[in-house]
Amino acid sequence: MDALDEVLDEVQDEVRVDVAEVPFSRRGSWLNVSTVVGPHTSARHLHLVSHRHGMHAAAEIVLFDDAGRELAPVVAATPSRLRAQGAPGQRAPGWFEVAFEDAESLRVRGHGAHVELRGGSSSDEYAPHAFTDPATGAVLLADDRIGARLRITPLEGTALRLADRGGRPVVTPEVVTPEGGASTGGAEGGTPEGRTSESRTSEDGWEIAIEEIGSAKAAYRATDSFPDVAEHVRREFAAYVDAIAPWRSPETPAATLAAYVLWSATVAPSGMIRREAVLMSKHWMDRVWSWDHCFNALALAPGLPDEALDAFEMPFDHQDELGALPDLVGHAIVSFACVKPPVHGWAFARLARLLPDLDRPALERVTEELARLTDFWLTHRRAPGHALPYYQQGNDSGWDNSTMFLRETVIEAPDLAAYLVLQLDTLGQLADRLGDRVTERLDTRRGDSWRKQRDELAAALVDQLWDGERFVARGVTDREPDGQKSLLGLMPLVAAEFLPRDVVDALIARVPDYLTAVGPATEELHSPHYRADGYWRGPVWGPSTVLLEDGLRRAGAAELADQVSARFRATCERSGFAENFDATTGAGLRDRAYTWTASSYLMLAREHVARAAG
Structure with a gap:
């Protein structure tokens, strides 16, 4: 030996x-x-x-x-x-x-x-x-x-x-x-x-x-x-994995390694990092991007509630005077060169369900943070006279090189409006939960106001970006539609309960066009722009999988959601926790130790185990 x-x-x-x-x-x-x-x-x-x-x-x-x-x-x-x-x-x-x-x-x-x-x-x-x-x-x-x-x-x-x-x-x-x-x-x-x-x-x-x-x-x-x-x-890590994945079993064989990816990529406060944070990786992607952190927070809950809340709020430590979050935060950098999509309302609604004992100060603080972020998008990212907000470039969406930005980069995109619909709904729920309280910076009496904005934005999303078959993006200046085949056009499923049923059914019907044995590809495989290692033009990613799976469940398509979950989990169990995966072979691509991939696996596995247990 x-x-x-x-x-x-x-x-x-x-x-x-x-x-x-x-x-x-x-x-x-x-x-x-x-x-x-x-x-x-x-x-x-x-x-x-x-x-x-x-x-x-x-x-x-x-x-x-x-x-x-x-x-x-x-x-x-x-x-x-x-x-x-x-x-x-x-x-x-x-x-x-x-x-x-x-x-x-x-x-x-x-x-x-x-x-x-x-x-x-x-x-x-x-x-x-x-x-x-x-x-x-x-x-x-x-x-x-x-x-x-x-x-x-x-x-x-x-x-x-x-x-x-x-x-x-x-x-x-x-x-x-x-x-x-x-x-x-x-x-x-x-x-x-x-x-x-x-x-x-x-x-x-x-x-x-x-x-x-x-x-x-x-x-x-x-x-x-x-x-x-x-x-x-050994004992410290064992306690960590027991906290975030007590449900693991031989049926979830990658859970412990996924927990290790998160645990080992966690850093102590230092420099611009003002609280404990989970980096995207301890390879070269060694920063925190302002939407990646949401998935890591959801994986840490409910077992590590303080760590989960820190992971969620970490980028808000640098929220600017207009309410925008930075693109990324690292030890020696805070960058506002672009922003990231407002999935935070979607994420916090889920986080609050996992952490039912959040105290009032935490709820008030997050309500204010989400309100300011929402006001940024609806005040500073809407053209005069327009109902829908816009991205200035692909990086704002998190899908950096998505084909939705091929024709025009400054676009009113369907995913952006859908995320904000959910964020407005979350703000309404928080206002109801906090009750009638007014402070200098927080007005919780806006529950009905948030819901009114939610419904107006959802109506504008369908009226202006639904072409009868699919959601398109439109250039802010020329109003011309984008006809590309990015999975980004299906992301409004996350707001299914606020969309007409015929629209939801049409979106569900298009999911198989993207679903491979590996998971949902980010570009249709027969698209002329599909690339096996094309970043957001083909490969399967953790966050898009989680959002699509959640949207399908919201839409009542549980069987299809089960397929999405099972295929992605099997890919991680075979190929680890790479930044993304070849949509046909399942091979790991780019950075091979990505925390939001590990978190996506942990979230999907945890929920699969819970459903199986009834």
Whole structure:
């Protein structure tokens, strides 16, 4: 039995994590360990990656064989630990493993392993400044790209050797031998700089701590053993998955991995992120977009109510004076270059059902936030004399390159009006729930007013964008209709209860034109604009699937909704939680560890289990 088999036997109750697709990380941390070092870019070696100022490889972890040759390691990982070693047949008898001690600290230990930590990535022109701190004896890597320092501290029985190789800092952990010296291996030609060829690798192990720090921090002191650190993480994640997916069973085999994708992509407040947040990914999509968060919030409820509410409200921390939400929020950026679709009323109505004990201050706060967001769309995104609001570009819709924007980008779109119909309805419900109360900034007596606006907008949606067979988009200036075949035209199903029955039936009849064995394609497969990897011009996405499935249930088409749910869940169980999926093969596309995909699976699986239970 090799070391990888041993570690998997030790943690046989844990889900396996493929670090080539899903980063190894933990809740709260801005760091991860992965071979993915940039957009669609994977490296041969594992890297410690930071996300504070975007995605940057902070250190490369290189494993060597006995002859000093670099190896591409075989890696096994679970939520609690990662272990790497040479492939069978390679002259690399040792192994090393990693565990997160807390959000800012990792423990790394090796046994008979020749390992180097190199500042930055092999593809970087820039290398961090490295030195030994006289105050602590630790090695510091100061990296402007991540806006922080990595501090590497040797633990008992370990020494560190710091060298410069071509302007790039290299840190080598060495075992302190009984004779008082240090032994290691794995530099070029098998002889580290400053060593002799007579040095041999000790059979004992080495261990280090790696911390992300600011200007300074008290010297690191280990209080727990490596196994205890890993066990603490195992228990923490187990409690998390029990909270958000207590219903999981062999019939929902991807639920635990989906929970890990969310848990590991969660970061602590820092920079522009003012509360705990679930990033879209801890690959290169390491920000929060102002509609993605809604799906993550719904997956966290009802098991983690505080976290769910934080996930929902996080972008509202940056709501501007007109009521608009930013396009995205990251550690060092808040962008208003575009906005995102107002699915927030739809989402909060569902969230409130999952969290029936929300207190009055929370309800008042969200009511005000939704009211201001709605006023933004109906005041600042309606042309004079027009009843319908408009998008300024595809990115505003969240469906960046949808064919609905091919002819004209400034359009009155059917999905936008439908989302606002639901948002106005949600505001009416909240006003009724809060009762007759007026404050300087919140008037809850507007329930009837919200419903009047809802009905007027729903009537305008049908009157102006329904052509008798389908919903179209219209240019704001020329009023010409768009005739493309994007699934976006079916999104008004989410507001089915506010549409004429014949319109709803016609929309339901068109769903099979998009539904594949993988799920609902975002463009009809026979459309001339369909592309297998066309982003919003073909692939299957989690949020569009969830919205369509919900709309079909609202419309009374439960059997078809069941098909949509089952096919998408099966795709995730086969292909993981990619950003999107090829609509015919089901292959995962783009970023492979996308939280809203995982959340979409968790939502659909949870509701499927509840329906099956009656």
